[in-house]
Amino acid sequence: MTKFFTLISIISFHLLCGQTLEEKIAIKSCECLASKSKLTEENTRECIVTSTTTVVFSDPDAKNREHFNTVDGIQNLFQKITAILPKTCDSIKKSNSIEKEKQFYTASKNEKAQNAYTIADDMIDLQKYDVAIESLLNAIKNDPKFVMAYDNLGLCYRQLKDYDKAIRYYKKSLEIYPEGTFALMNIGVAYGFKSDFKNAIIIYEKLKKYHPDNAEGYFGAGKNYFLINDYEKALDNIFTAHRIYTEEKSDYAKDTEQLIGIFYSKLKNENKEEVFKKIAEKHNIKLNE
Incomplete structure (x- = not known):
């Protein structure tokens, strides 16, 4: 010793x-x-x-x-x-x-672009996504660096279930502002809807890198790691997300708690409880047995 x-x-x-x-x-x-x-x-x-x-x-x-x-x-x-x-x-x-x-994340200095964005915002509230898209395309035509317009184009296409176009516009947003929380979170979700879990993980890892205090990166990464059967990384991320949500007194802590329960049941059925226990111990989580 x-x-x-x-x-x-x-x-x-x-x-x-x-x-x-x-x-x-x-x-x-x-x-x-x-x-x-x-x-x-x-x-x-x-x-x-x-x-x-x-x-x-x-x-x-x-x-x-x-x-x-x-x-x-x-x-x-x-x-x-x-x-x-x-x-x-x-x-x-x-x-x-x-x-x-x-x-x-601010209004455009170009008046035409901002007016088009405002109209699109109203159309999104009314769930008229096709009309909103027309206005948003007009907004980026007048201001090609308008991050929030690209983000909302991604949002509209995601609502229309056109995930490829949603991803395209989120990527455009990230070309201008690589650390953009909105685009990173939502492009990860879009990849998830396409069952492209590996690309979703790449995005959520970027979100973690740029915003280490944001639980969403860990939550998204955890879910997608689990879907490719990388249980250790899945648990590591979900436990971290749960800690952050709990510290923030967020209602999302209930979601991570539920997900942790699902993970545990899955691993128990596969006789892999030791994996769960190992990662839980790493995060100072004691199991009631």
């Missing part, structure tokens, strides 16, 4: 020492930003400066401290940290994601 803990200590030491000065500062800056209620340029700069000072002056390498004493050294270090943070810090990733959503 002593050897085990010694090994863990050695590994931890090497991981810590293996980090560059910039990585250490980025981690510290991210911890600082996580405590802020709102991310602004001012508090981002403040966190970087404070974290840089703390890390550099506690660094045993005197060369790093000397480097920090020059204006060029400070500016160079600040630029590197600023470049690292958006790629590694969840707080900044989330803030950037929200800003991007505001940018793309």
Whole structure:
């Protein structure tokens, strides 16, 4: 046992020492930003400066401290940290994601496109999807970058059960805004209706990547993994979706609970209860036996 803990200590030491000065500062800056209620340029700069000072002056390498004493050294270090943070810090990733959503899920600046979109929106409410499609095609003709118009074209074709065209327009939307939640969720559903479970999984994995706090990615992935008999990944995703829904106090937690029950019954009938137990244990879920 002593050897085990010694090994863990050695590994931890090497991981810590293996980090560059910039990585250490980025981690510290991210911890600082996580405590802020709102991310602004001012508090981002403040966190970087404070974290840089703390890390550099506690660094045993005197060369790093000397480097920090020059204006060029400070500016160079600040630029590197600023470049690292958006790629590694969840707080900044989330803030950037929200800003991007505001940018793309908004009205068109082209008056003709926006008027056509508004008419289509009314037609969708009346379930007159063919009429809505005509207006939406007019909208994208006047504004080829109008994400919400492409999304609604996908919605209309999905309602008309023309899944190929629905997928085509969702893809058009994603070409403009790859992280678009609406298109990602709905193109996954469209692939599911076509029984194209593998492509549905690819889409839901993207949704998870871009929006790791959104339960829909895990829920969709879980269902589709189950349909191709990849039970471990199915359970892993469904348990994660259930945790997020439960934490959010969402009514959808009942859906995941029901699905978990279906998964358990299926695995029990196939004498694969151990698979269920293994993944449940991984998610700290205890079974009443």
